[in-house]
Amino acid sequence: MPDEIKADVYLDLSGVVCPLNWTMAKLALEELEEGQVLEVILDKGEPLRNVPRSAKNEGHKIIDVEPEGEEQYRLLIEKH
Amino acid sequence: MQPSSRPLKERKMQGFIVQRERGYHALRLRIPMGHLEATHMPIIQSVAERYGRGVVHLTTRAGMAIPWIRLEQAEAAKAELNAAGIVLAGCGPRMRSVHTCKGDVCPYSVVNTYELGMTLDGRYFSADDPEIFPHKLKMGVAGCANACSKPQFNDIGLMGLARPGLDADGCISCGLCYEVCRDAGSVDSLSTAWTMPQGWERKKDGLLPIYDEDKCIFCGDCIRVCPTDAIPTEEVGLAMFIGGKFGRRPLLGFRVANFLTQDEALSIIDYTGRWWKESGQRGERLGITMLRVGLARFKTEVLTGASYQHKLTNFEEQPLGGCDGTHWTGAHAGGGF
Numbered sequence: 001m002p003d004e005i006k007a008d009v010y011l012d013l014s015g016v017v018c019p020l021n022w023t024m025a026k027l028a029l030e031e032l033e034e035g036q037v038l039e040v041i042l043d044k045g046e047p048l049r050n051v052p053r054s055a056k057n058e059g060h061k062i063i064d065v066e067p068e069g070e071e072q073y074r075l076l077i078e079k080h
Numbered sequence: 081m082q083p084s085s086r087p088l089k090e091r092k093m094q095g096f097i098v099q100r101e102r103g104y105h106a107l108r109l110r111i112p113m114g115h116l117e118a119t120h121m122p123i124i125q126s127v128a129e130r131y132g133r134g135v136v137h138l139t140t141r142a143g144m145a146i147p148w149i150r151l152e153q154a155e156a157a158k159a160e161l162n163a164a165g166i167v168l169a170g171c172g173p174r175m176r177s178v179h180t181c182k183g184d185v186c187p188y189s190v191v192n193t194y195e196l197g198m199t200l201d202g203r204y205f206s207a208d209d210p211e212i213f214p215h216k217l218k219m220g221v222a223g224c225a226n227a228c229s230k231p232q233f234n235d236i237g238l239m240g241l242a243r244p245g246l247d248a249d250g251c252i253s254c255g256l257c258y259e260v261c262r263d264a265g266s267v268d269s270l271s272t273a274w275t276m277p278q279g280w281e282r283k284k285d286g287l288l289p290i291y292d293e294d295k296c297i298f299c300g301d302c303i304r305v306c307p308t309d310a311i312p313t314e315e316v317g318l319a320m321f322i323g324g325k326f327g328r329r330p331l332l333g334f335r336v337a338n339f340l341t342q343d344e345a346l347s348i349i350d351y352t353g354r355w356w357k358e359s360g361q362r363g364e365r366l367g368i369t370m371l372r373v374g375l376a377r378f379k380t381e382v383l384t385g386a387s388y389q390h391k392l393t394n395f396e397e398q399p400l401g402g403c404d405g406t407h408w409t410g411a412h413a414g415g416g417f
Contacts, residue, residue, distance in 0.1 A: 048260055052305050062307035066284075
């Protein structure tokens with residue numbers, strides 16, 4: 001993945017439980033134009049299990065995945 | 081004929097369940113898979129208000145019962161329900177309503193539990209001979225390894241499984257498959273099916289994840305999470321549990337096979353029913369018959385199909401089918417039976 005991808009919106013979902021985390025990400029994605037990128041911070045466990053799946057289910061594309069410390073991941077989601 | 085003039089057993093088979101209070105019965109409604117047509121709700125409400133006391137009991141197997149029906153009015157209440165297309169579900173020594181999770185709409189489910197439940201219902205519950213099995217028999221279906229509908233506590237339990245593959249070209253080495261692997265972070269964290277190779281430092285460095293099928297519970301989490309869809313579903317099939325029950329002496333069903341096709345599972349149920357009618361003693365649940373006669377004998381006499389021999393587990397070699405609750409064997413829960 002190219003490192004130069006810049007997110008259009010940043011959303012820190014630390015400590016936000018399912019399904020509220022996906023709801024917030026979805027609302028943020030609705031504000032974006034197609035092709036724009038949302039950056040989210042997700043806790044390991046249930047959030048990591050659910051949010052990427054939901055994003056894929058709704059047709060969005062996960063274009064990058066990076067660890068964020070030991071307990072979190074950073075995802076770049078391109079709106080489709 | 082008024083229900084009061086029938087023997088108690090016959091009334092139970094008809095769906096009139098006797099109450100503690102003399103003269104009252106509960107009407108048990110047949111709601112396969114817990115799928116209640118919304119259009120039936122006003123009729124159920126009306127019957128409960130006019131014949132009963134305005135309450136409906138939700139049963140543990142996602143059914144419904146209308147209590148406080150006077151025995152002499154039971155036939156009239158039943159007729160009103162029947163006219164609306166709602167039928168009563170029998171109790172007693174017969175198959176009970178199929179119990180499933182919401183696996184027709186659940187994002188985790190890998191099989192359509194409603195369709196599979198309808199198939200079981202049509203073949204065994206609605207069959208002409210209601211005594212197709214010699215004693216009480218419960219069937220349960222779960223759409224995935226989460227097992228929300230507890231198929232292991234049914235005499236016959238089926239559970240959807242998904243086997244993951246790996247498309248090396250599509251993999252970006254992000255490690256999400258390993259992170260979400262169901263057992264990651266649990267007490268036994270060594271038991272993840274997906275691991276990342278030595279040298280992987282949670283970076284996208286081209287190192288491929290390693291899959292160990294023996295540790296996999298086939299839940300499909302990795303398939304769903306993979307950001308690049310590099311983990312395809314290689315195979316979908318059914319795990320089969322036989323002989324489970326709850327009650328005073330619980331038994332977990334013996335996990336006899338994995339990745340069965342639907343036809344293979346139905347064939348095993350057919351053979352199991354025939355075997356149980358011949359081998360079972362009066363009032364004996366299936367799992368108890370299996371333990372009394374012997375699991376090895378059950379395996380040789382029932383699990384004979386050529387197509388699924390390689391899918392069978394070694395459940396019969398475990399003491400009481402395996403007491404450790406591991407996923408490859410049935411497990412015995414509770415002392416004695």
